[in-house]
Structure formats: structure tokens, C-alpha cells
Amino acid sequence: xxxxxxxxxxxxxxxxxxxxxxxxxxxxxxxxxxxxxxxxxxxxxxxxxxxxxxxxxxxxxxxxxxxxxxxxxxxxxxxxxxxxxxxxxxxxxxxxxxxxxxxxxxxxxxxxxxxxxxxxxxxxxxxxxxxxxxxxxxxxxxxxxxxxxxxxxxxxxxxxxxxxxxxxxxxxxxxxxxxxxxxxxxxxxxxxxxxxxxxxxxxxxxxxxxxxxxxxxxxxxxxxxxxxxxxxxxxxxxxxxxxxxxxxxxxxxxxxxxxxxxxxxxxxxxxxxxxxxxxxxxxxxxxxxxxxxxxxxxxxxxxxxxxxxxxxxxxxxxxxxxxxxxxxxxxxxxxxxxxxxxxxxxxxxxxxxxxxxxxxxxxxxxxxxxxxxxxxxxxxxxxxxxxxxxxxxxxxxxxxxxxxxxxxxxxxxxxxxxxxxxxxxxxxxxxxxxxxxxxxxxxxxxxxxxxxxxxxxxxxxxxxxxxxxxxxxxxxxxxxxxxxxxxxxxxxxxxxxxxxxxxxxxxxxxxxxxxxxxxxxxxxxxxxxxxx
Amino acid sequence: xxxxxxxxxxxxxxxxxxxxxxxxxxxxxxxxxxxxxxxxxxxxxxxxxxxxxxxxxxxxxxxxxxxxxxxxxxxxxxxxxxxxxxxxxxxxxxxxxxxxxxxxxxxxxxxxxxxxxxxxxxxxxxxxxxxxxxxxxxxxxxxxxxxxxxxxxxxxxxxxxxxxxxxxxxxxxxxxxxxxxxxxx
Numbered sequence: 001x002x003x004x005x006x007x008x009x010x011x012x013x014x015x016x017x018x019x020x021x022x023x024x025x026x027x028x029x030x031x032x033x034x035x036x037x038x039x040x041x042x043x044x045x046x047x048x049x050x051x052x053x054x055x056x057x058x059x060x061x062x063x064x065x066x067x068x069x070x071x072x073x074x075x076x077x078x079x080x081x082x083x084x085x086x087x088x089x090x091x092x093x094x095x096x097x098x099x100x101x102x103x104x105x106x107x108x109x110x111x112x113x114x115x116x117x118x119x120x121x122x123x124x125x126x127x128x129x130x131x132x133x134x135x136x137x138x139x140x141x142x143x144x145x146x147x148x149x150x151x152x153x154x155x156x157x158x159x160x161x162x163x164x165x166x167x168x169x170x171x172x173x174x175x176x177x178x179x180x181x182x183x184x185x186x187x188x189x190x191x192x193x194x195x196x197x198x199x200x201x202x203x204x205x206x207x208x209x210x211x212x213x214x215x216x217x218x219x220x221x222x223x224x225x226x227x228x229x230x231x232x233x234x235x236x237x238x239x240x241x242x243x244x245x246x247x248x249x250x251x252x253x254x255x256x257x258x259x260x261x262x263x264x265x266x267x268x269x270x271x272x273x274x275x276x277x278x279x280x281x282x283x284x285x286x287x288x289x290x291x292x293x294x295x296x297x298x299x300x301x302x303x304x305x306x307x308x309x310x311x312x313x314x315x316x317x318x319x320x321x322x323x324x325x326x327x328x329x330x331x332x333x334x335x336x337x338x339x340x341x342x343x344x345x346x347x348x349x350x351x352x353x354x355x356x357x358x359x360x361x362x363x364x365x366x367x368x369x370x371x372x373x374x375x376x377x378x379x380x381x382x383x384x385x386x387x388x389x390x391x392x393x394x395x396x397x398x399x400x401x402x403x404x405x406x407x408x409x410x411x412x413x414x415x416x417x418x419x420x421x422x423x424x425x426x427x428x429x430x431x432x433x434x435x436x437x438x439x440x441x442x443x444x445x446x447x448x449x450x451x452x453x454x455x456x457x458x459x460x461x462x463x464x465x466x467x468x469x470x471x472x473x474x475x476x477x478x479x480x481x482x483x484x485x486x487x488x489x490x491x492x493x494x495x496x497x498x499x500x501x502x503x504x505x506x507x508x509x510x511x512x513x514x515x516x517x518x519x520x521x522x523x524x525x526x527x528x529x530x531x532x
Numbered sequence: 533x534x535x536x537x538x539x540x541x542x543x544x545x546x547x548x549x550x551x552x553x554x555x556x557x558x559x560x561x562x563x564x565x566x567x568x569x570x571x572x573x574x575x576x577x578x579x580x581x582x583x584x585x586x587x588x589x590x591x592x593x594x595x596x597x598x599x600x601x602x603x604x605x606x607x608x609x610x611x612x613x614x615x616x617x618x619x620x621x622x623x624x625x626x627x628x629x630x631x632x633x634x635x636x637x638x639x640x641x642x643x644x645x646x647x648x649x650x651x652x653x654x655x656x657x658x659x660x661x662x663x664x665x666x667x668x669x670x671x672x673x674x675x676x677x678x679x680x681x682x683x684x685x686x687x688x689x690x691x692x693x694x695x696x697x698x699x700x701x702x703x704x705x706x707x708x709x710x711x712x713x714x715x716x717x
Contacts, residue, residue, distance in 0.1 A: 108545050180552045184545045218556045222563025234714075237567060241613070241652040241711030247580055248570050252563055315579060315660050 023118070026110030027520065028095045033417070034117050035092030036410070039085050040486060042124060043403070046080035047479050049073045054441075054475040057468050060460055070458040071144035072160065076127060078147035079164065082264065083171045084124045086398065089406045090267040091116075091178050094206045096417060098182060100511035100518060101200045103191030103527045108184035116177040123170035130160040146456055148257070151238035151249040155230050162231070165224045172217045179210035186210075191510070193529030197288060200509055204291050205270020208298040209263050215302065216256040216263075223252030247312055254305035262301040264398060266294060268405030269336055272358055274509070275412050276340055279355035280347025281506035286339035293332035293339075300329045307376055311385045319378045326376040333369055337362070352504070353427030354412035357404050360435045364400030368393060371446070386456075389449025392442045400438060407434075407485065414492050415499035419517040422492035426484055433481035440474025581656035581663045581707075587674065588667045590634070593692050597632040604629055604693055605703040610639060610653075615712045617645040618679065623686070632695040634669070639708070641677070642684035650678045650713035655706060662704040665694035676713045 016024060025031060053073050056064045065073075095113065099106055107113050130142040143164035145154045154161050186207050190199065226237040227249070236242025238249045273284040284290075306314060306322045314322070340362055349355070371393040375381050384390060407430075415421050444467035449455075453464045460468065499516040510527055511518075574582040606629055608622035619642045629635050643649055653673040657663040668674075672687035679685065693704075 109549070176556050180549055180556075183552060184548050187548060188545060214552055214556050215559050218558075218560035219563040219566075222560050226564075226567075236714055239711075239714055240654045240709065242714040245570070245574070245580065248567065251570065252566060255563075255566075313580060313660070315577065318579070 024114070026106075026114050028099050028107045028110070028113065028522070029417070029518065029520075031107075031113050031117050032092045032095030032097075035088045035095060035120075038117075038120055038124075039089035039092060039406075040489070042080055042084035042088070044482070044486070045124075045128070046077050046085055047482065049077040049080065051475060051479050053077065054472040056458055057460070058472040059469070060462055060465050062459055065458070067458045068141065068144055071146070071456070072131070072142040074456055075144060075146045075164075076131075076142045079127055079143075079167075080124070081398075082147065082260070083168070084120065084127070086264050086402050086406065087171075087175060088120060090206075090209070090264070091175075093202075093267060093271070093406075093409055093413075094178075094182050097413065097511060098185055098203055098206065099189070099522045100416075100514060101203055101509060102186065102189060102194060103510050103523045103529075104185060104189035105521045105523050105526075107181050108189055109181045112177050113181050116174045116181065119170050119174040119177075123167045123174065126163050126167040126170065130158075130163050133159075148253055149224065149227065149249075150253070151227060151230070151246045154227055154249075155238060162228065165228050168224050169221055172221045175213050176217055179213040182206055182210045183214075191523070191526045191529055197291065198529060200270075201273045201284065201287060201290055201294075202267065202270040204294055205266040205268070208294045209266040212259045212263050212266075212298055212301065216259045219252055220256035223249060223256070226252070247309075250309045250312060251305070254308045255302075257308060258305040259298075259301045261394075261397065262297055264402045265405070266298070268361070268402060268409070269294065271405065271409045271412070272340055272361065273343060275354050275358045275408055276343045277508065278412070278504045278506040279352060279358075280344045280349050282343060282347040283508070284339075285342035285345075286335070289335055290339050293335045296332040297329060300325065300332070304329065307381075310378055310381045323376055323378045327373060330369060330373060337366065337369075348506075350505075352411075353422075353424060353431055354408050356428065356431045357408035357411060360431065361400060361404045361408060364396055364404070364435075364438070368396035368401055371396065383452075384449060386454055387449035388445040388453045388455055391455050392445035392449060395442045395445075399442070404434070404438075410485075410489065412504075414489065415503045416511065416516050416518070418493050418496075419499055419515075420492050420494075420496035421499050422488050422496065426488045426491075430481060430484040430488060433484065434478065437474045437477035437481055441471050441478050442474075444468070444471045444474075575664065577661075577664070579660060581658055581660045583655055583657055583663050583666050583668065587671075588669055588692070590669060592667075593632065593634050593669070597695055599631045599695050602631055604631065604697070604701070606693070607703070607705040608637065608639070608708075609705060610708040610710065613709055613711045616649065616651055616710055618643055618649070618651060618710060620708070620710055629693055631693050631697055634690065634692050636688055636690045638686045638688050639672070640684060641672075641679065641687055641710075643679035643682060646681045648678060648680050650676050651710050652676045652713045653708045653710050655708055658705045658707070659701065662693075662697060662701050665697035666704065666706065667692050667694060673708065 015021060022030065022034060050073070052065070053070060056070055095107065128142065130139050133139050134141045139159035141158065141160055143149070143157065143160040145157055145161065149161070149164065186199070186203055226235065229235040230237050230239060236244040238244050238246045240246065273290060277284045304322060304326045306318065307326045310319060310322065371389070375384055375390065375393060411422065411427055448464055448467045451464065453460055501515050502512045503516060513527070514522060574580050575584055605626060607626045608624065610620045610622060612618055612620060621640055623638045623640055627635065627637060655673050657666050669690040669692070671689045677687065
């Protein structure tokens, strides 16, 4: 080995190349890239499924598929989007950015990190495999219970339910390992002088997320394990005739399921102030207030789960408790909104793609929050429960809040990751097409829900036809617009204008002091944060 | 020695990782602990209309405790769950009782099929706050019921509504859901 290449290869000379590099990598950036790539791929898989559903709903009556297949598509769409698209995207961000932001050379537990990622593809395969098995006459297709897996339907379902249960077990193990790694990194590897209260908000959002995951995922794992033993080993956890209670499953599921919403959104809320501060060229407003809001939302998120089944016959005092506690979450959330607006207030704003996505996020996520208040109202929920109003509400939260938030982060950090600028023109086109077609897809669903159209049904009454047609056209436009995103990312990875180290004019934070792309080991010597 | 330049000051992640794993394990156990906790909570406060499990004895219901000044309407309904080809109806759909008064009512159950079937009735009381005041001395729901092909039987329920049931309750409904027995014994 000559001296020149020795200097270049300093730390990665003994690393394998090609496929083996990705299989064995313990580098946080490689693993982050794999998480994000996997997420993008599964985003299109989940999207294709729901386009099948929207195509069926284009007109009343049954045209394209049997109701059983329709049921499988909606349930697997949700599971794929939540567990295989949004959560891995957030974990990819964490892997890439947390070491850069806190001045660490890598994640705390690199081997665990590799394992955490490589559990995901088998889990995704387990989830979707029954679709293909049924083509060969094995089983009756994928899980058809909706993503909530409610008993007793899931106790009676076919092998798709078992595949989903094992898939959830594996995904849960992966997420818990990822969370442990992130907590260990944040608590043990911050640069000298970076106290917790000085830590960037993205890391704070993820710290709360990781704690929520460790608390709630095991409860879901326990719940689906009970489901498994009910199905195959003669237990009666959810069987009323055997002394069990199907409503218990709803408690176990939503004890996980509600915090899960914040698990998906907290990393995005943590990212927003960075983007807003960059493109307004102003420091983040209310850093500490946002930290406490994250913590408050995390704690409140753990004690409001039953608002997902207010109509299941809970006694009045319980209804009132869950209504008021749910509504109280809007207080820390309002603090976040006001901090975002105050960060922008009288700033020198410019509207690059990440900023456009951030602004779109704030407006549309605001709609999700306000319609959530309507659903939390016990009296109103009796009408809206299980209607398309709910579907529209949580897509404003999870598409406009979650996925558009992730896209904000991708556009914001892509030049840092690749060293190249993406196409601003394509980025803006992607943004406008996404925002317009998103609203065309989901705004009509609010009206459908108000008019009484139930969710998860493949057919509907004639008076719902126009809004459903609009929604389907919007959904296809929305899905196709995302191809621009994939192309733009691909183009940026391949080449493009060189990005500077700071990338954007108004950036602040350690991550922008490294080169674009950052060196193989991020911070070989830890930076020191000065006091004050 | 060049690795030394890489590594930050050595940190112990082991202890933190073990603690976090313990938290995860504790919450896995918490999920299972919720099963009995939820059951006792439901019975204590009447969530889901669950009635108290233990039968009471006739001596717990002294005739002197009957409150003749007050009467309550009690309605009976019944449903059959899928997979149970039976027929069931209360012989008295609605009765008036005094708090503290011991009453017996009957349900007519018939097996419409040509095979012997075991069923299990699960009771539920509405409004749910009344559930824990609805006490049973004897009930066909206490054990699984076996009906021969075509057999019909009158099944009895002996109950008392507690004297301390809230004044705001004037009417309550007892609903039976008859399930196919999960594992006949």
C-alpha cells in the first residue's frame, strides 16, 4: 500500500466493497442511507396498494377487486406506510444527523445499528408475502383486518394475520434496538460542553420518540402475542366466551397506537425549527419551550389512548377523562406552532424547496390538529367515528405532517449527505404538485365523512360518487408526483452542482461545519461547545 | 494506535443499554399485567357492564333488607353469536323489582340443530354503573350449557339488585350473549 492511498483510506481501507459493504457496514451514514432507501422503496409499495383502493373507490359498486382483497390492501397499506416507510425514514434521519449534530464520530452501538436495519427487509417480506402465497394456493391473502388488528376479527382471520403478527414482532425488535442506540448516543456521546438543554431540537425530538418507542412497542408486542396464542394455543385473552374481553385488545393496541402518532411526528417537529431558522436567517425561537413541549406531548400521549374507541361503550367518567386529556395536548402543540411562527416573524425569508415543504407542513398539519379536536369531542365523535372524516384527519397528520415533514428533511439535508445540490426547479414542481393533489385527495374525504360515508368499505352509496371520484383523481396525481421526488433524489445522488459545507446561507449547528459529504468518520476529534 | 484518534473518551454504554432493555421488558410484562388489572378494574367500576364474578349466598339477602318503597325496571335481552344454531328468549322480557328483593326469572333456550352443542352465556349490564349492583345467586351463565339435538330447556337466573344502587337509576338491562363454548369440558 503506498502512502498516498494509505492517507486516503486511513480508516476504511479494510472495509469490504459492493454488496458486502452494505450487509456488514457499521457506519452510521451507510446505515442511515439504507434506512432512507428502504423507506423510499416501501413508500412506493404502500402507495401502489392504496392506489388500488382508490381505483376501486373511483365509482360506486365493485369493479376491480373482491372486498376481501380490498380489505387486505387497506390494512397492509397502513402497516407498510407506518412501520416500513415513515418510521425507517425517521430512523434514517437519526442515523445520519444525530452524530453530526452532537459532534460524535458514529452511533454508540454500531453493530446493533446494522442489525436493526437488516431486520427490516425480512419483516417487510413477511408482511407482504401472503399476497404472493395466495397466488400459489397457500392461505387466503394478507392480513385483512385493517392495521389495528382488532379482535375478534383478527382471531378469526387467515394466515395473513400470523404473518402480520410475526412481522410486527420483528419490526418492534428493530425499532427498540434503534431506540436504545439513539438514546445511548445522545446521552453518552455529546460533544464536551453540549448540555442536554443546548442540544439541537431534532435530537430532542428523537430522544422523546425513542423513549416512547421503548415504553409502548413492548405493549403492542405483548398484545399481538396474546392474539397469536388466542389463535393457536387455546387461550382466551380476547374471547368473551372464555372469560376474555375483545375491548382489552383495543386498550393494548392503542396504548401503543396513540403514542405511535407522536413517534412518527416528533422527529419532524424537531426538524422544523432547524429549517425555519435556516431560511429566515434567524435563531430558533423558544428552544427550551419546544423541548418542554416535546416532553409534555410525550407524557400526555401515553395517557389518552382510549379516544380511538370512544364509541366502544366506555363509562361517562372515562369518556370525559379521555376527551379532556386529549384536548389538553393541543396546548403544548400550540406552543410549538407559535414557536415556529415566531421563528419566522420578521425574518429574511427565502423559499427554497425545504422551506416550501416546511410551510406546507405547518398549514396542513394545523388542519390535522384542528380536526383532531373535533374528533376528540365525545359528542361529535359519536357521529364521525369510523367515517372518512377520520381518514382525512389522520392523513393530514401523517401525510402532510409526517411524510411532507420527511421530505422537508430530505431536501434540507440531501446536499449535506451527497455533496450535490438537487434540482431546485424539480423540487418546487414536486412541492406544488404534492400540496395541490394532496388537498384534492383528502379534502373531499372530510366532506364524505361528514355526510356519513364509513371507512374501510369497498362500495358506497350513490350520493358519495362525486367526492370519491375527485379523491381518486387527486390520489393518482399525488402518487405520480412522488416519482419526481424519487428522480430528483436519484439525480442528486449521481451528481449535480457542488454543495458548500454550509449548504444554505442561514445554517447554524455542528453538522454544517463538516464537509459535504461528511468524512467517513464524522467527528474524529470532538468539537467543544463553549459555555454561555 | 491510529484507532485511538477515532474513539471518543471511552464510554460505558453497557449499563445504559441493560437499563433500557429492562424498561422494554418491564413494559412487555406490563402488557400482560393489564389482563388481570383490566378485568378487576372492569368488575370494580362496571366497565363494559361486567358483573361481579362471585355468586352470593341466599343468607346474604335477608328479606328485611328489601326496600319496598322503591322499584326498578329490569329488562332482559339475549343474542346468539355466530356459530351457535340455537334459539334463546327471556320468558319475561321486563319485570319490576324492589332493591334487595330476591327474584328468579327464566330464559327458554333451544338447540335447533341435529347435534349436541355446548354454549356459554356472557352477561352484560347497562347502564354499566349498575353492573356491580346486580348480584346473582345462581345463573346458567356460571357454567357451560350442553343441549342435545332439538332439546329445549328453561334456564334460570336468580338475582338481587343491591339496595345501595344509585337513586338516579330507575331501569337496567341485562343482556346475555350466548357463544359457542371455546373448549367444551
